[in-house]
Amino acid sequence: MNNFQLLEYAAWALSGLLGLWLLFDLLKTDRSYSEEFLTSSTEGDIDDVFVVDPTHQGGHK
Amino acid sequence: MSQTTAVHGEKISLLRVLGPSHIWALGVGIVLVGEYMGWNFAVGKGGAIAALIACWVAGILYTCVAMIDSEVTSTVAAAGGQYAQAKHIVGPLMAFNVGLYLVFAYTMLEAANAITLGYLVQFVGGMAGFEGVHDKPFIVLTIVFLAWLNYRGVFATLTFNLVITAVAFVSILILFFSMSFQGDSLLKHADLLNGLPYGWLGVLAAMHFGMWYYLGIEGTTQAAEEVRSPARALPLGTMTGIITLLIAATMTWYVSTGVMPWEYLGQAVTPLFDAARLTDSMVLMVLLFIGTIFSTMASANGCINDASRAWFSMGRDRYLPSWFGAVHPKYRTPYRSIVFLVPVALIFALGVPLDQVITFSILSGLLEYTFMALNVLMFRKKWPLDMIKRGYIHPFHPLPAIVLLILCTAIYFAVFLGYGTQLAAMMAFYIVASLWFAFHRYKYVRRGAQFTMPWPKPRGY
Numbered sequence: 001m002n003n004f005q006l007l008e009y010a011a012w013a014l015s016g017l018l019g020l021w022l023l024f025d026l027l028k029t030d031r032s033y034s035e036e037f038l039t040s041s042t043e044g045d046i047d048d049v050f051v052v053d054p055t056h057q058g059g060h061k
Numbered sequence: 062m063s064q065t066t067a068v069h070g071e072k073i074s075l076l077r078v079l080g081p082s083h084i085w086a087l088g089v090g091i092v093l094v095g096e097y098m099g100w101n102f103a104v105g106k107g108g109a110i111a112a113l114i115a116c117w118v119a120g121i122l123y124t125c126v127a128m129i130d131s132e133v134t135s136t137v138a139a140a141g142g143q144y145a146q147a148k149h150i151v152g153p154l155m156a157f158n159v160g161l162y163l164v165f166a167y168t169m170l171e172a173a174n175a176i177t178l179g180y181l182v183q184f185v186g187g188m189a190g191f192e193g194v195h196d197k198p199f200i201v202l203t204i205v206f207l208a209w210l211n212y213r214g215v216f217a218t219l220t221f222n223l224v225i226t227a228v229a230f231v232s233i234l235i236l237f238f239s240m241s242f243q244g245d246s247l248l249k250h251a252d253l254l255n256g257l258p259y260g261w262l263g264v265l266a267a268m269h270f271g272m273w274y275y276l277g278i279e280g281t282t283q284a285a286e287e288v289r290s291p292a293r294a295l296p297l298g299t300m301t302g303i304i305t306l307l308i309a310a311t312m313t314w315y316v317s318t319g320v321m322p323w324e325y326l327g328q329a330v331t332p333l334f335d336a337a338r339l340t341d342s343m344v345l346m347v348l349l350f351i352g353t354i355f356s357t358m359a360s361a362n363g364c365i366n367d368a369s370r371a372w373f374s375m376g377r378d379r380y381l382p383s384w385f386g387a388v389h390p391k392y393r394t395p396y397r398s399i400v401f402l403v404p405v406a407l408i409f410a411l412g413v414p415l416d417q418v419i420t421f422s423i424l425s426g427l428l429e430y431t432f433m434a435l436n437v438l439m440f441r442k443k444w445p446l447d448m449i450k451r452g453y454i455h456p457f458h459p460l461p462a463i464v465l466l467i468l469c470t471a472i473y474f475a476v477f478l479g480y481g482t483q484l485a486a487m488m489a490f491y492i493v494a495s496l497w498f499a500f501h502r503y504k505y506v507r508r509g510a511q512f513t514m515p516w517p518k519p520r521g522y
Binding site: 039 | 072073074075139140141145186189191192193194195198199201202205206208209212286374377378383384386387388389390391396397400403511513
């Protein structure tokens with residue numbers, strides 16, 4: 001086995017870990033919250049559309 | 062800046078954290094890989110001069126796209142971009158089709174980028190003397206890692222894109238200036254340019270790959286619901302993006318055609334990296350190799366962002382199962398759509414040849430641009446300037462829409478010349494999908510609730 005093959009195995013392993021993490025978190029999130037809440041997003045905060053640089057909104061400090 | 066986990070009462074939404082620089086990074090990030098590879102197939106179709114004509118004509122096409130997109134998106138500021146525009150301005154069937162164009166264009170482009178990145182790593186392994194090297198582990202890692210990044214939050218994702226896109230763009234600038242202002246210039250345009258070897262038909266055929274210089278800049282609109290100030294940031298990010306690309310495309314053509322004969326350039330895999338190799342400068346070679354890798358990653362990253370937003374928006378309106386319309390309470394991303402599209406991208410990346418993937422991506426994009434021209438004509442007619450306030454008003458209306466329609470028609474013909482079967486297959490797919498939507502899915506769509514814009518009734522209704 002050469003160094004490049006080790007790199008290939010590392011890539012497979014990392015891909016597997018990240019993929020499993022995605023699935024695990026997805027399932028955990030789905031079980032922790034109601035479906036109604038998770039899908040409660042509505043299209044665009046329309047009132048914000050014409051406000052230039054609304055620094056008081058949406059998590060921007 | 063950290064992303065909050067705040068939830069507004071009983072509701073949840075995507076997070077508004079992005080600025081104009083992120084919009085620039087999203088648009089240019091998706092596209093810049095087209096400067097590093099792909100555009101040069103236009104040289105093979107019609108020669109270097111034909112590629113330059115294609116570069117500038119496609120530049121006009123995409124300037125029209127950027128202008129039109131900036132006006133409509135600054136008014137219809139919603140995730141889903143052109144899908145949301147179609148829904149509000151044209152109607153549900155058009156919206157469904159546009160949503161599919163977006164998802165397919167971006168997912169296939171993501172797959173193409175992953176294939177390219179895998180190839181590059183394999184190439185380096187081969188150059189380093191290793192035998193039996195494979196590209197598949199790196200294709201899979203690229204897709205899964207970038208999906209993971211997208212899943213974890215839009216701010217980190219697009220800040221990452223901003224850094225790697227800026228590095229890739231600056232690499233082109235450095236290559237251009239170092240080659241243009243050398244005492245004994247390497248550039249031999251007088252010797253290498255040979256007019257139009259296939260005449261004007263070659264120019265038309267070159268248009269197909271001329272789109273590569275800019276394909277995807279319209280993706281900036283997908284961030285509409287996550288940007289702090291859509292009316293300002295979207296037009297600013299999109300217009301500076303297209304200016305960046307016009308500069309990068311012309312520099313790329315100038316440098317590459319000055320050092321490589323058109324017979325080689327027309328089939329090169331990594332033309333900018335090859336140009337750097339011809340300088341014999343190790344610094345430039347390393348820089349352009351990094352630029353190639355970064356541009357490929359930035360493109361795949363932006364594509365995941367955009368495809369997932371389009372898929373999410375369609376789920377939210379029940380054009381697709383509403384399960385896809387969920388937002389992650391902690392990361393505030395469309396997490397189910399991101400995860401769902403991972404295997405789709407993997408199937409394309411591992412099972413479909415690169416040129417087919419690219420052609421289907423281009424065709425979906427072309428259908429989208431045709432829609433955009435018709436869309437803005439309807440938008441101005443139904444809601445004239447005095448009826449709705451716009452964040453940006455594009456000049457010379459309806460000239461950009463007419464120019465866009467004419468150029469799209471010419472490129473359909475160019476694609477037909479080289480990929481007629483794929484064009485017919487793509488059209489057949491969208492017709493079947495439309496029938497499925499009209500006769501089966503439409504009954505589930507949120508009829509009234511999907512129209513969220515506080516607009517007056519359109520003129521004439």
